[in-house]
Amino acid sequence: MNQAVRLEKGAESPRPKELPGRPARVGLALVPLLSLGVLGFVPSLTLALRRGTRNDWLTALLFTAASVGWCFQIxxxxxxxxxxxxxxxxxxxxxTTLGASAHLLIAGRAGR
Known part of the structure; x- marks a missing residue:
C-alpha cells in the first residue's frame, strides 16, 4: 500500500527540474527530425514530465495536437x-519537426 509522503518545509521536490545535459537535449531534439514530425510531441512531453510546469504541459499539448492534426492531414x-x-x-x-526541436533546445537551456 502506498503511503503519503510529506515534504518538510524547504525540502526539494524529488522531480528533476531540467533535462540531464546537452547530449540528452540534442538526442531528444533529433527525434522529431528523424521521424519527420510523427514523433514531434516526444521532446515537449519529456520536458513536461521532467519539469512539470504548466507552460511545459501546455506546450506538450500544443505539439501533440499539431502532430495529430498533421496525421489527419496526411x-x-x-x-x-x-x-x-x-x-x-x-x-x-x-x-512538428523544426518547431518541436527548436523548442526543446531553447526551453531546456532556459530551464537552467
Missing amino acids: ALTPEETHGSAYLLDVVLLAA
Missing part, C-alpha cells in the same frame, strides 16, 4: 495537393 489530403491544403501540410510539418 490521411485526408489527396496525393496531388495545391493551394491552402498544401500550405497547411507544410505548416504542420514544420511545426
Whole structure:
C-alpha cells in the first residue's frame, strides 16, 4: 500500500527540474527530425514530465495536437495537393519537426 509522503518545509521536490545535459537535449531534439514530425510531441512531453510546469504541459499539448492534426492531414489530403491544403501540410510539418526541436533546445537551456 502506498503511503503519503510529506515534504518538510524547504525540502526539494524529488522531480528533476531540467533535462540531464546537452547530449540528452540534442538526442531528444533529433527525434522529431528523424521521424519527420510523427514523433514531434516526444521532446515537449519529456520536458513536461521532467519539469512539470504548466507552460511545459501546455506546450506538450500544443505539439501533440499539431502532430495529430498533421496525421489527419496526411490521411485526408489527396496525393496531388495545391493551394491552402498544401500550405497547411507544410505548416504542420514544420511545426512538428523544426518547431518541436527548436523548442526543446531553447526551453531546456532556459530551464537552467
